[in-house]
Amino acid sequence: MELSVKQMDPEEFGRQRQEVLTAWPTGKEVDFDEAVAYQKELPAAKVMAAKLAQGKAKGVTYAQPRAGVALISEHIELLRYLQDEGGADLLPTTIDSYTRQNRYKEAQGGIEESRSIGRSMLNGFPAVNHGVMACRRVVESVGVPVQVRHGTPDARLLAEVTLAGGFTDFEGGSISYNIPYAKDVPVENTIKYWQYVDRLVGLYEENGVRINREPFGPLTGTLVPPSISHAVGVIEAVLAVAQGVKSLSLGYGQCGNLIQDVAALHTLPLLAQEYLKKLGYPEVMITTVFHQWMGGFPQDEAKAYGVISWGAVAAALGKATKVIVKTPHEALGIPTKEANAAGLRTTKQVLNMLRDQTLPQTEELTLEEKMILRETRLILDKVLELGEGDMAVGSVRAFQAGVIDVPFAPSRFNVGKILPARDTTGAVRILDFGCLPFDREIRDFHQERIARRGRDEGRDPSFQMVIDDIYAIGKGMLVGRPRG
Known part of the structure; x- marks a missing residue:
């Protein structure tokens, strides 16, 4: 069909x-x-x-x-x-x-x-x-x-x-x-x-x-x-x-x-x-x-x-x-x-x-919500554009184009170009955007947050950060900081 x-x-x-x-x-x-x-x-x-x-x-x-x-x-x-x-x-x-x-x-x-x-x-x-x-x-x-x-x-x-x-x-x-x-x-x-x-x-x-x-x-x-x-x-x-x-x-x-x-x-x-x-x-x-x-x-x-x-x-x-x-x-x-x-x-x-407690709606929480909403909308709108309004067709084309790209996935139908890493607070950011359809403001936000971590740790952001973060929780941390 x-x-x-x-x-x-x-x-x-x-x-x-x-x-x-x-x-x-x-x-x-x-x-x-x-x-x-x-x-x-x-x-x-x-x-x-x-x-x-x-x-x-x-x-x-x-x-x-x-x-x-x-x-x-x-x-x-x-x-x-x-x-x-x-x-x-x-x-x-x-x-x-x-x-x-x-x-x-x-x-x-x-x-x-x-x-x-x-x-x-x-x-x-x-x-x-x-x-x-x-x-x-x-x-x-x-x-x-x-x-x-x-x-x-x-x-x-x-x-x-x-x-x-x-x-x-x-x-x-x-x-x-x-x-x-x-x-x-x-x-x-x-x-x-x-x-x-x-x-x-x-x-x-x-x-x-x-x-x-x-x-x-x-x-x-x-x-x-x-x-x-x-x-x-x-x-x-x-x-x-x-x-x-x-x-x-x-x-x-x-x-x-x-x-x-x-x-x-x-x-x-x-x-x-x-x-x-x-x-x-x-x-x-x-x-x-x-x-x-x-x-x-x-x-x-x-x-x-x-x-x-x-x-x-x-x-x-x-x-x-x-x-x-x-x-x-x-x-x-x-x-x-x-x-x-x-x-x-x-x-x-x-x-x-x-059960009866909530997290206060702080400036940082509002910012995170805003960024997630903007990023997701950019991806979904591009999927609909690629599919000419059809979400099923657009999804196939989005994976082909790297508009949707799941990190560390085994599928050969996934481009696999993006690299995530944590910022200095442990939030997951994007080190390499691959072909994600993000604008300059979003890219600058992620890069600045990861750069701040690099300054805190005295090293340049790199693939080593990604590796360190993957193993961090198993080693008793959230952020994969160098030991020293």
Whole structure:
């Protein structure tokens, strides 16, 4: 089909659906009308969109971990533990890497090996292989909403199985689950794949079932300037709403400077609302998701708790609707359920303490908000210009031109010319702008802030600063200053 932001043609959706549902035997279990009926019977306490709307209205920040293992009973045990011992307000089902690459045969081998060895040999839950009824067992085993979290460029079958299985939230998007995760998948392809996912969600919506959609905000997770992640989030919001999605959670990954992080959380929903209105789309529910630090962690658990707590502070003061929680074992590999629960309890303690506090609207906070808004608008307006008003076409052309450029991404469809670095306060700035469509005032702002850091450290700004900043938090700092 020809690429366009417009809603998918029903015949094209039906043609793809026949192909998608035959990609693995469990696709035969999907019955849309029966799935709609099942979703409608779920209590409101298990519906993510309803829970997020409630949190937004009350000004509450919910805590959600990441978690997933290979076998059904063990996965249920893990989620119950995180709910009961960790106090998780919302739960995930993190999908394994084989499923993310549509390698269902290898995922099946991982299931069988896990059964024979007695422990999970996959780094997540292979939902497609387990099928619709197994997913329902997971949803029915806990008392809070459960979200599908993954990293899949082509998530069409995963969406069909898990939404029929009762999950009420589906994470990801055509850019955020391609550019940071894949090397050789064209952006045009993933836009089309994810238009199918969003159209499926739109069909549930039209039949009285609200599924929340959450584009993945952090992208590559390390030193991503807010304007770049915001631009991607707004694009994925527009693409989703065009297919009929009515509930969106827009994500942002912690950079580490409190003022910049709060400014980012303030501006993200404003930009989404602005561009949806500008392009003539209906008003939808928009909530925010804050991801605790996605880069390297200290190996020392006590230091790791410090990083987790700082993320909780930013989420609370930025009034995020949800925070995705890290664990004190981030530097060591897949965490134990006990470590995962400990990260949750740490986060919830901070959230509860700061629930009634706000960050004053200082001159510096206002400046950060102004810069994020200006930078993001310049990117998005250029995307629309390149696409002649079509956000889908413009996104492909923007990546080709480097107008959108995600730092440290593996995709060969990403130009990879920009370089971020921290300023002397720890805010993420841009050292090399590549082909970003920024004006002289914005460029001067970034260059002056990084130059000030150079003067403070007695060195010229260079690629070494970037390297130092990537490893800084793992070494117990925020800004990667030379030791001496």
